Amino acid sequence: MKKKVLTVDDSRTMRDMVSFTLKGAGYDVVEAADGQQALGVIGANKVDLVITDLNMPVMDGLTLIRRLRATPAHRTLPILMLTTEADEKKKSEGRAVGATGWIVKPFNPEKLISVVQKVCG
Amino acid sequence: MEDLSRFKQTYFDESAELLEVAESGLLRLTPGEVDSDEVNAIFRAVHSIKGGGGAFGFTELVAFAHEFETVMDGVRNNTVPVTTELVDTLIRANDLLGQMLAYAREGDPAPAGTTDGTVAALRRHLSGGAPQAQAPAAAPAAPPPTPVYAPTYADDEDDEAGLFGDAMAAIAAARAEEDPVPPGKLRWTIVFRPRSDLLMSGNEPAFMLRALRRLGDATVECHTDALPNLQNLEAELLHLSWTVTLLADADVDLDKINDVFEFVADDCDIRITAEAPPPAAPEAPPPVTDPVPVATPPTVVAAIPEAPKAEPPKAEAARPRPNGGGAEHAGLTSHTIRVDLDKIDRLVNMVGEMVITQAMIAEHVRELPPGEFQELLEGLEQLAQHTRELRESVMSIRAQPVSSVFSRMPRLVRECAATTGKEVQLVTSGETTEVDKTVVENLVDPLTHMIRNSIDHGLEGPDERERVGKPRAGTVHLSAQHRSGRIVIEITDDGRGINRPKVLSKAIEKGLVQPGATLSDEEIDNLIFLPGFSTADQVSNLSGRGVGMDVVRRNITSLGGRIGVYSTPGEGSRFVLSLPLTLAVLDGMVISVGEERFVLPLTNIVESLRPKAADLHGLVGKCDVMMARGEYVRLVYLHQLFGIPGAVADPTHALVVLVETEDGSRLGLVVDEVLGQQQVVIKSLEANFRRLDGVAAATILGDGRVALILDVAGLREMSRHMDSRAPRPPSPPVAALPAPALEPV
């Protein structure tokens, strides 16, 4: 049974890259362009991991994480956030709302896969 | 890097869209009325461009985008005040970002210092307007050194955790004696003791242990000593800890191990020690200090990586395409797909060829004995219908709203207003009007020039406007709409209108018009489209940039379009531009004159009729007119205009096709025969030859022969010039026409 990863990013380029890389590594990937869409996708799919950008229209990444953590079913769902550079403030904000970890943009495919394996096997 | 470069196209496409988003946002950014949603959208656009750029290693681009983003972040947080100057700087930065993207796309480095000025300007806004001593060079403008994430590991002095760790290390050391590390390997001992709420962040120790296993041979010991009694056990809390002994190749370093615990470093106690093979081993790696200082931070990927060296995972190679299977995500992805324009163009061409083939079949079928092949005929009729629908569907794929062009104009107006010191308000309407992509693209230059022209020549300065009782700010109205199968774009200003005496005297001065010639108002107005005409007393900064309205007209006509101007002195001017909706296919009527065949666009045709002699009249010896439906229309003899031998000269024996131009004026085109209606594929005459008066383009008919597609308004122009060549060429008044000299065909 393939693990299903949801990539949430308003940038099509990023979604494409994440999606392509993870599919190549044997994951199922579903996409959403913002937090709101992501909630919809999670409502309709069993997702094993969420990779979300922070800065997005409609609903940003931190809000998405907060909303997910507020739902019992998703309290332990791995959520990785994408940050540019090593934004300490963003990281601690992310951790504070319950992010599992982070991926620093830009990333190479190998790094992405290794991080994903680290949090969802 | 093949695996990343395949996304470059997406990246550049997306970036182009983001640049437009940023630009239109910036243009709406007004001091005192900052809309935070807009600002966020601009920020995000720049941010996304930067993010993607990083993935492809576009260092210069990323460095510059970072500067831009920083200022936008300031605007977002209200630490950078929005001033007109700031907006100008940001707009410039956006332009420059576009340029940097272009360099990146071409794989060229930006010329040294390209971003210096803009970066300096951006930074000035950050530092509260105080100019910095020196503009930093582009390279140092790179993002600030990556702050390295330093996890807070438990101190060695720390109570039990430390002791616990020490104990484990001692055990490891003891084992080392009885089980020496093989040469070329390192034995790591990792003591991992997570905090009890670790699971709440979505981290799962099992996956981390599994990740360690991927690094080498791991032996995992689980410590259950901290497990509470069953009645105190909470499912979501973690009470276990682990000791992992990992025998790994020498290239597995501390960073790699730390990396596994990257996300939980704050939520656990961890001790890592390493043990090298006995020093005796000849090929042993350099001995590792024991214990390895734990404070070494885990790696954080730098903001700007070297080109990632990672090989794509093996499974990837077998996958045929990126996004393969994307359609499975029912309801998740948007309902649009991105298609390479080349593919659509191939489709368009193919439909074009199909239209020709269909016409050819239709032509052959016409020669079959009538009544015998009813089913074939019906089938063909259906095929024709389907072809038409297919064509329309394909063309609609290429259709784009003109908003992509219109949206560039506010900026232009702003610049022109600044340069001329005029106050200008731009009103646009009909932005959603759709037209073929090629037409849209080709509209940019003409519209740019015409709007410049309207502001530069049309509108008065604010003081002058006030004197004549107009509002200080002039208005330029840009509109688009569909009208009789074409797109009509109007540019209206409420300025002073065309100064006819001045235009006329200028035209005479330039030798474009003979002194003493009498021209109608309309004719004078249209003099501005003549090559070499410019009314600006001084070559102004705007309109005098080497192009005149003649170039505009040439651009428009080369698209099969027409342009006209209507002006009222003191009230303003209106430029009307009409263009075909598509440049590929049109519905036409095939007509013949002599041995030649032509195609008339169906949209121009009102009706065709064979006049009676009583309907025809000569008009002051200049031209022939015909009474059609209660109106006099001028007759235009195509054979005269085009010098075609062997045509039917007498309208009562020929046919008159009543045609109408976009501006509503009618004329009667005298032709030999109307052969039938068909779709034709528009082919360029200019690609290998040149433009011809009265000819819009060419096409290939069913028999493979070329036919010219007529430009009705162009024909009207030609006929006017013929009429005014007094004395009139030897075409006696129609009533006195002798029997037509029919030549054998």
Added chain:
Amino acid sequence: MSSSTALATVGGSRTDARNDVMAVNAAEEQYVTFTVGSEEYGVNILSVREIRGWTPESRLPNLPDYVRGVINLRGIIIPIFDLRARFGGGATSVTKRHVVVVIQVGERTRGILVDAISDILAIGHDAIKPPPDVDGGMVDAEYLSGLYTADDRMVTLLSVEKLFSVENSELDSATKALPALERAS
């Protein structure tokens, strides 16, 4: 759909031909020669795209007689120039034996109508003689790139770029008469 028959397609063998030439003598180039009346002309083979039999043209209005019209060359529309008319010999009365040499000039494809193809010659640079002054003659020396003697025939080598650049400027000036000038006259 098209009644045309290509007599020969030079394009396919062009590379081979060129290679042969280069192997023999780097200073030699191949020319396709053709006749117009009793005269023989040559154009560099590298500019020749194909040679095809005459197919009826569609006429273009208000142009000099040496612009025969346009034909459909596999979906693109190319103009045909009548070389005889161009050199002042009047319009060619075409027969099925007449030939169109399709030439690539920069981005543009154009055809020239000639009587017949006569030869393909490998001509060394030093064998090309400069054209004499053709003062007041029909032929503008500008588009003559040289003269070559093959056996006892004289072959006039044409520079197609120049030939067509002359066409262009003449055509432009022919239609440059501005509407306003006519209107006011």
